[in-house]
Amino acid sequence: MATKTNRPGRTLLSLLIAVAVAVGALVVGHFTQGAGFTPKLALDLEGGTQVILTPKLEAGSESRAVTAEDMNEAIAIIRQRVDASGVAEAEISTLGSNNIVVSIPGETDESILNLVRTSATMRFRPVLQVLSPTALDTSQIPQSETELAAMTAEELADTLADINGDGIISDEVEGTPENNSDTAWVTEALTRDALLLDCTDPANLAGEITDDPAKGMVACSVEGDTKYILGPVDIEGTHLKSASAGMETNAAGQTTGQYAISLELDGEGTKLFTEASNRLYNFSATDPTRNRFAVVLDGNVIIAPSMNVPITDGRASITGNFTAAEAMDLANQLQFGSLPLNFEVQSEQQISATLGVDHLEKGLWAGLIGLILVVLYMAWQYRGLALLSAGSLVVAAGLTYLIITLLSWTMGYRLSLPGVAGLIIAVGITADSFIVYFERVRDEVRDGRPLDLAVEEGWSRAKRTLVISDMVNLVAAGVLYVLAVGGVQGFAFTLGITTIVDLIVVFLFTHPMMSLLVRTKFWGGGHRLSGLDPQHLGATNAATYRGRLNLGSEGRTKPRGGASEATTGSNAPAAQDDNGKQLSLSERRRLAAVSQTNEADAGESSND
Structure with missing residues (x-):
């Protein structure tokens, strides 16, 4: 036996509360984070x-x-x-x-x-010297490139010492370097480059890759506040397996409040990093500068941390004064590896927009015209119930607009013209769901159920069909989204959104509203313009439609309103009703069941 709907008013209230919360979040986002009240547009509509x-x-x-x-x-x-x-x-x-x-x-x-x-080429190099970011004042040294090149490293060091009282290289300028941390890599040419490089000049922070991995190099920090002389490459970025950003944790598993970038190296990178970390760690007590390694990204040092412990498992963590956005941007650059080629920006x-607002306006007009035509058809076919169908379409449109606007704010989604096409399809999806539901209600009324029970039983059967149909649409949209790119992906995305919205609307709005409408006099009473009148639904008679029965004077059930009774004492009902209309098989079976019940009641009365 069908059960009545479970408090449709509460269901509608829950939908209203959910919408209010979403709208409130969008309003708060507008005033705190600049969220817009309209969806962002894609390249074809905005440029x-x-x-x-x-x-x-x-x-x-x-x-x-x-x-x-x-x-x-x-x-x-x-x-x-x-x-x-x-x-x-x-x-x-x-x-x-x-x-x-x-x-x-x-x-x-x-x-x-x-x-x-950028190509995001990352290399690990040992730090040999840390210098001031400014360049040597060339007014105090020979001006010609020839004279500069003719100066030995010691002469350049003495010149710098005369200017600021500081030397920049060790005495080990000859011989074969023992390892990549050996200061013998600081050649005369490298010293000259270090003297002339001005890291405070933004032009020197462009990140062009001109270094030789087998030699030392001079590099600036990405902030331009430090200059480094670095040894040859210990590890190439191609050995990087993964990179992720997150909050740094201590040994107890508690967060430190700082963001860190976690790196994981492959097998070969793990071996190389084990050797390098052991070598660098050995300098921790004797030479703190050479205890450091620089992470060089596109020619600039993004960070040069000290080696606190040898790392033998290929898992390293880069820490510093990163913001969440900076850590995430860097992790994204490293995670997706180096480009197979170096590129220059031509x-x-x-x-400008390739299609423009004019196409968007035409698309919206097409959707509006389609909506009007659907409503007119509903009014012709279902009369007063067209109001419920139109209300479902309006609610679906509002929810879809709200969801797309929220997604534009939270995940950067942009609406393209193919996406608009996916939204227009939603009109047909929502209207189709209403038709499936209403036709199930009509079938139940034709089978002899009262209207209120027909609504619940029709919903119980229709919802299975609706869920299966929408699941098919969701699977199709998901497959299309995964396999396609560009505008077709936008179409698949909006198709998936509108399908989910259709399920929300039909469960939380259409069915509860139908349950409330049948309780009113206009719809539940069967007004001829309501769309729920007995003749429009195909009910056999008004008594069956309303489900109201009176007791006759002899104690037998008799339909209210003067409808003819089935003849007692016979199990074979007539093939036609009192108006000569041919009865369906289900109607004849129902009349047979009523006839048997009346005969049983009559037998009990005679025995008494």
Whole structure:
């Protein structure tokens, strides 16, 4: 036996509270974090920034050709970097055979552009000397490059000592270096470069990779406040297995309040880092400067920590004064590895929308016209129930708009024109759910159930169909999202959102409202314009439709309203009703059951 709905008023109230909480979160986000009240638009509707990258071959490798595999791998890595930064609907493709075009929608943050511009080549080098960031005052030394080159390292050191009272190199300038931490790597040319490099000049922090991994180098910190002389590379960044950012924890497992970047090296990297960490740790008591190793990213030192203990398991943690955003950006750069090629930025420009607001306006008009046509059809087919159908569509539209706006704020989602197409499909999905539900109610009424029970029993059977149908849509949207890229992904994403919204609306709005409507006089009383009148539903008679029975004077049940009774004493009901209308098989079976009940009641009365 069907059961009545469980307090539809509470269900509607829970939906209202959820919407109020979401709206409140958006309002708070607007005033505290600048969240917008409208969804962000994708490249085809708003425009953005376009960067064209051209492969740059290193010196001595001009004979190597750039392959299609190199380009495809570079595109995949750049896409991972951009997606990890929270930007949706970015377009990354090749231009010709040797260029990559990266188009990022909206006003693009500089950190995101840096993810595209840089190759994220990371190397571990030992620190040999730490210097002041400023350059030597060349007015106090020979001016010509020839004279500078002719000076020995000792002469340059003496010159610097005369200027600021400090030397920059050790006496070990000759012989074969014992290891990568040997100061013999500080050659005359390296000393000259250190004297002339000005780390306070932003142009020297551009991050161009010009170093030779087999030799020492001079590098600036990314902040430009320190200058380093570094030994040859101990470990290449290609041995980095993974990188992640999070709160640093101490030995007791408690957080220290600082952000750290955890690195994990592969097997070969673990062996190399074990040797390097042991060597550096040996300097902890004798030479604190050479106890440090520098993490060099694209030619700049991002951090140069001391080696507190030897690391033998290939797991290292980089700590410093990182903010959460800085730690996450750096981890993203390192996590997705180095690009297979070095690239230079050929052009960077702002681009206008490829489709523009005009196409968006036409898409919205198409959705509105489709909505009006659906409502008109509902009014013609289901009369007063068209109000419930239209209300479901309005609620679904409002929820979808709210969810997309929240996603634009929290995860950087952007609405593209294919995404708008996915939203328009929601009109048909929601209307179809209502039709399936109503037709199940009609079937129950035709089978002889009273209207209130028909609504509950129809819902019990319809919801299984609705859930299965929407699950099929969700699976299709999920597969399309995983396999597709660009605009098609946007279509799949919005299709999935609208499918979930349809389930929310039909469970938390459409069914509870139907349960409340059948309790009113207009709908539940069967007004001819309500869409729930007996003739429109196909009920056999008004008594069956309303489910109200009176006791006759002889103690037998008799339909209220003067409807004809089934003849007692016969198990075979007539094939037609009193109006000559042909009865269905289910209606004839129902009349047979009523006839048997009446005969039993009559037998009991006669025995008494």
